[in-house]
Ligand SMILES: Cc1ncc(C[n+]2csc(CCOP(=O)(O)OP(=O)(O)O)c2C)c(N)n1
């Protein structure tokens with residue numbers, strides 16, 4: 001069968017099981033857009049309003065499904081608009097394949113119209129990238145791209161396809177053999193001495209703690225981690241992206257760790273004599289000052305990326321491997337254990353934390369973000385997929401919306417990308433059409449990608465937008481309050497009327513400024529099959545506590561004030 | 567990333583796919599991770615699709631292991647080894663242009679070259695070029711001796727290394743390009759590539 005490069009791209013996407021792609025057309029990718037028409041019944045193209053949106057949608061789709069998300073853009077400005085999304089996906093190990101048009105091969109290097117060295121630009125923010133210079137290599141390259149994106153430690157892969165390669169016609173046969181890359185062998189199982197080493201440390205520990213990261217979900221090791229925790233009675237602290245890896249209602253789960261983590265979790269880490277780090281990478285937002293971090297603890301670190309081991313924290317036993325495979329090796333040899341004193345000690349800290357919890361004291365006449373989020377949790381039965389933006393609302397989501405299932409909190413952790421939440425929620429809904437999806441966004445971040453309301457309308461996609469409007473770049477304001485003597489330089493915002501905006505996009509909406517209106521508005525949004533928007537007008541100068549100031553010791557937290565102290 | 571802690575030099579050897587842009591990927595990784603490199607050389611091997619790099623870093627073994635892990639992560643890097651863990655041969659080559667315009671300097675240079683594995687490869691009325699091959703340490707000692715005579719120009723290739731004995735650092739993996747070609751050839755057949 002004779003096919004053009006553009007058609008080969010579509011054939012390859014079909015073979016990879018792609019059913020939706022997010023993109024924006026332009027000159028250099030036009031042949032592929034033309035070929036798309038023929039495949040419209042099998043691969044749905046979502047027309048975004050800014051390519052950044054396409055990259056976050058592909059990311060949201062990938063995070064929600066565990067499959068590869070696909071975005072597509074034209075050369076030059078189209079491709080550079082993907083950059084933020086690729087960097088976001090890279091930091092959070094999200095599997096996306098980006099296809100970009102490029103100027104024809106003879107024009108490459110001539111500063112042709114809309115020419116950008118996209119493989120050069122994206123080199124440090126992709127897991128791998130390709131410039132396809134021969135149509136004969138196109139199919140195999142796309143196959144490799146998907147393989148690299150989804151295997152090992154997942155990540156974004158970009159394929160740059162010159163226009164003449166899209167137009168070239170060849171006899172097409174799909175390369176059906178497995179991808180074989182001489183330099184790419186993600187680790188899988190552990191060596192037996194590594195397993196023995198880990199078992200020895202677990203057996204010797206009196207105050208062990210599991211640090212549960214994103215890798216658990218990506219490896220599908222939820223049951224194994226749970227068994228490890230239960231059999232050896234080890235408390236579990238979660239990273240932001242680890243939320244949902246174990247049900248948060250599980251008695252051994254002691255909450256989120258890190259900068260805005262629970263005091264009990266951070267104190268437990270500092271007091272522990274063994275950290276068992278599973279699929280996490282000791283980000284500075286998790287460790288605080290490395291010099292004083294978990295000083296009395298030995299460390300077992302299991303991660304699929306060998307370069308993460310000993311990067312920030314030195315491991316006594318470091319295992320580069322697939323978490324599920326490694327735990328499957330380890331569990332049969334793991335004896336029952338119990339640490340009643342240790343668990344009792346952590347429980348005391350937990351009680352101290354909940355006493356200070358904002359939900360446990362009256363805030364008459366005020367609408368607090370924590371309450372809004374906790375109400376959304378209650379009204380959705382804790383069962384929605386929430387996709388957050390970045391800022392105070394994001395940290396409060398993590399604190400006040402307990403997640404029971406993996407991949408139900410989608411958030412930009414590593415890069416902290418404002419503007420991620422809303423488009424990623426759209427992508428997630430395409431991946432999980434039967435799930436209830438809430439985009440919980442700040443008034444600042446929402447304005448970075450709100451143009452995607454048009455996309456949501458055009459697709460009639462059922463995503464509920466909850467804007468937490470504090471009229472501030474709240475998280476930055478918090479830092480200014482704490483560390484810059486309340487000099488609110490460039491953080492107060494004069495915002496548009498979000499409800500009128502939603503009206504303009506023909507999106508049903510409500511504004512809520514009192515606690516007793518929350519339930520009605522949430523029910524309203526849940527009752528509509530299509531996009532909705534609720535603006536929650538909350539207190540302007542709320543704080544997110546606990547907080548470990550950047551670079552401070554992890555135990556050196558600013559605690560939540562007790563009622564009366566506030 | 568981490569600072570170089572000790573003054574010892576470590577040698578990392580990598581087999582990489584001989585493809586456009588690979589050197590750029592490696593250089594970009596070193597820059598991004600802020601790894602300090604002392605020297606980096608790339609050259610061909612007996613397999614046309616594979617190049618071999620020798621990277622020298624001023625650092626301890628832990629640092630070298632970090633570099634190795636990050637190199638290995640690159641898709642085009644086939645295999646990485648930290649050579650200091652095993653006996654190995656290392657060579658650096660220098661071309662040194664020295665002043666040669668009086669009998670004294672001519673004599674000194676000939677005398678020094680006699681004591682080192684160095685040869686004078688070009689002689690003119692004013693300058694001569696010396697070629698010197700050896701370990702980094704010998705090269706440095708040689709350069710120190712030649713310095714007083716007046717070095718006017720110099721280039722060093724950087725160190726290349728190879729482990730001794732039968733622990734072979736090589737790959738018999740076939741060229742990925744060959745695979746792709748096979749895939750396209752298979753168009754006539756059943757589409758299966760081997
Ligand atoms: C693209 C981008 N620019 C800047 C920042 C820095 N930043 C982090 S949080 C924040 C404020 C977010 O404000 P808003 O969206 O209103 O959320 P809030 O903190 O008020 O809940 C800013 C500016 C960022 N994370 N991302």
Ligand SMILES: [Mg+2]
Nearest residue numbers: 442443472474
């Ligand atoms: Mg705000």
